Amino acid sequence: MxxxxxxxxxxxxxxxxxxxxxxxxxxxxxxxxxxxxxxxxxxxxxxxxxxxxxxxxxxxxxxxxxxxxxxxxxxxxxxxxxxxxxxxxxxxxxxxxxxxxxxxxxxxxxxxxxxxxxxxxxxxxxxxxxxxxxxxxxxxxxxxxxxxxxxxxxxxxxxxxxxxxxxxxxxxxxxxxxxxxxxxxxxxxxxxxxxxxxxxxxxxxxxxxxxxxxxxxxxxxxxxxxxxxxxxxxxxxxxxxxxxxxxxxxxxxxxxxxxxxxxxxxxxxxxxxxxxxQHLRYKEVKLSKSLNGRNYNLEKLPRYLICYLLCSRSFSRDIEMNNLDINKTESDLIKNLGNLTKRLSKLIKLHGSKIKRITVSDWLLYLYAKRFEVIIKRYLILFKLNMILNMLMEQLALINNKISNYKLWCNKNVRHKLYIYSHITAYIIFLLKPVIGNKTNIIINKMFHGDWQYMPFKKLNINKT
The missing domain is CATH 3.40.50.620 (HUPs)
Structure with a gap:
């Protein structure tokens, strides 16, 4: 350290x-x-x-x-x-x-x-x-x-x-x-x-x-x-x-x-x-114009969206700005992270998140999440920020699917899974802090307090700039 x-x-x-x-x-x-x-x-x-x-x-x-x-x-x-x-x-x-x-x-x-x-x-x-x-x-x-x-x-x-x-x-x-x-x-x-x-x-x-x-x-x-x-x-x-x-x-x-x-x-x-x-390119031309008055403007976007938009791409080839879909990027964040935290906060509000028992599959999922630090360190050495972000987003999507498959809102036999899923989600959100910023602390706090009306990300409805 x-x-x-x-x-x-x-x-x-x-x-x-x-x-x-x-x-x-x-x-x-x-x-x-x-x-x-x-x-x-x-x-x-x-x-x-x-x-x-x-x-x-x-x-x-x-x-x-x-x-x-x-x-x-x-x-x-x-x-x-x-x-x-x-x-x-x-x-x-x-x-x-x-x-x-x-x-x-x-x-x-x-x-x-x-x-x-x-x-x-x-x-x-x-x-x-x-x-x-x-x-x-x-x-x-x-x-x-x-x-x-x-x-x-x-x-x-x-x-x-x-x-x-x-x-x-x-x-x-x-x-x-x-x-x-x-x-x-x-x-x-x-x-x-x-x-x-x-x-x-x-x-x-x-x-x-x-x-x-x-x-x-x-x-x-x-x-x-x-x-x-x-x-x-x-x-x-x-x-x-x-x-x-x-x-x-x-x-x-x-x-x-x-x-x-x-x-x-x-x-x-x-x-x-x-x-x-690599370079940023616009219509196959390297972008080097001033921030004022250029063809592709990112100044109106919030920091978390700019960071995720640029860092989730591979550095092995040039990034074509003309092909970037800001609305899709924003939707991915809202779907994978925003909706998941809202679902978990609502379930915690209804049922609480006390652990009663744990299955082998839940324990393996928890151990795999704990290995994220090792994986992130390995990707950092290789300078693959996009692999880190994609891995974390895939894990959030997996948890979202498991909630839907097990129907945690009505299936009393699997409510114990809520404890595992909520803590894994909180850990992944913590690992997304370099991109999302200090908002991660608010998201985790609102989720565990069952504030399901809190909106982590607001839809900006930004057309392609």
Whole structure:
């Protein structure tokens, strides 16, 4: 019970308003943390990435300052955290003084690690919109006489830069994953190995001085730290034990490779788990619009419905928002949980729930319910929140069917089953607390007091948004 896990999500890039993808990542991280908190202590750490050329361009466009833009969008993210009643334990940012001091100190030790981090004159293609350097094989010549990659213009750069020598440490990183020092249970082994093998040395600085970023002074030469490395350093320096990272599939490769290199280079504890989640898509297009004015709006839904809607889907493939049926999801909750608690509360009001005798089948059902903790722990390690929720809902449906089959409202010979069914239901409701929230305590209390007029969930009649 004394073990403390630190759960991280990717830092939000605050050059623009937070979008539905950030909302999705926050929700699954919060539900994961609350399930983990049933047996251990857990912290949820989120934050913002406040540096990069995008801030400079956005500030020029809106005639403002980069710090003002990052603060505004960070407050929007925190407003969503408050609205969804997500409890965070720390806020980290690339613009915090503690972060800047840590980076400057670590890079002052660069002379000791020349084999892993080195300086070299670099010339090649640079993609400004993503702030990444591109290899030659992905750059093409477009019809409008421009060099592009993925239909985005690139520019040619020649400058003195700092590089991570990934090739020199690649075999050690592969050995770390093979020895399960870092576990990635929901990432295919073939995908992981391909990522580790195909990754190359990477430039982590810009010799060209940018107006907004962390400046490094190395041997009287000034560099600006690359924005992606800047973000990785932010949570590599925070809460360094029992780390769990929940990362989107588009940037998972960066956390599997260069993030681990930085931890090894600067002698920081490795994370225990790195989990990958998929994207939300709308009509086969990744959702990345602002929360205001997008095609698919979840803001009107209560927290429990949003959590169940998103966490009851598998993270092994993208979630198509156009195919989600909110009314069906709401009906499932009302049918499996709401109606069951109302039936049990009415039966308890009529007959009470005192135990008189117990059959073998009832005892086996009770023991199976008590094993849910073991099953949930196993599914948590595999990052299968959908399996947890589906299992609990199936058990509630089973109890509902047994009440109907035995006709507990009129069959005096089987009224003793009411005690078993009510306590199993209460235990399952308790295990649904990470999704439903504090309402679980009210539901259990009303059920055992026979308040059958209490409505756990009200029908919202929300059409597909």
């Amino acid at each position: 004394n073990k403390i896990f630190n759960i991280y999500i990717a830092l939000t890039y605050t050059n623009n308003s937070p979008h539905i993808g950030h909302l999705y990542e926050l929700i699954i991280a919060d539900v994961f943390k609350k399930y983990l908190s049933l047996w251990y202590k857990a912290r949820l750490i989120i934050g913002s990435d406040d540096h990069g050329t995008k801030f400079k361009n956005t500030a020029i466009t809106v005639n403002s300052f980069p710090t003002k833009i990052s603060n505004l969008n960070s407050n929007k993210l925190l407003a969503n955290v408050s609205r969804l009643k997500i409890m965070i334990n720390d806020w980290i940012s690339t613009s915090q003084k503690r972060h800047i001091r840590n980076i400057c100190y670590k890079f002052s030790l660069i002379k000791r690690i020349k084999k892993l981090i080195y300086k070299m004159y670099y010339c090649g293609w640079y993609l400004p919109i993503s702030e990444v350097f591109c290899s030659y094989n992905v750059v093409k010549f477009s019809y409008n006489n421009m060099f592009v990659t993925n239909n985005q213009p690139v520019e040619w750069l020649e400058e003195d830069s700092i590089f991570i020598n990934y090739n020199s440490i690649k075999n050690k990183i592969i050995a770390i994953y093979r020895a399960n020092k870092i576990r990635t249970p929901n990432i295919k082994v073939s995908t992981l190995f391909k990522t580790l093998v195909n990754t190359k040395n990477i430039c982590i600085s810009r010799r060209k001085l940018l107006s907004y970023g962390i400046k490094l002074n190395l041997n009287s030469t000034y560099y600006t730290l690359w924005v992606w490395i800047d973000a990785l350093f932010a949570y590599s320096n925070s809460w360094q034990t029992n780390k769990i990272h929940i990362v989107g599939k588009d940037i998972i490769w960066f956390h599997l490779t260069y993030y681990v290199v930085l931890l090894l280079v600067f002698n920081i504890n490795l994370p225990q788990y790195i989990y990958q989640h």
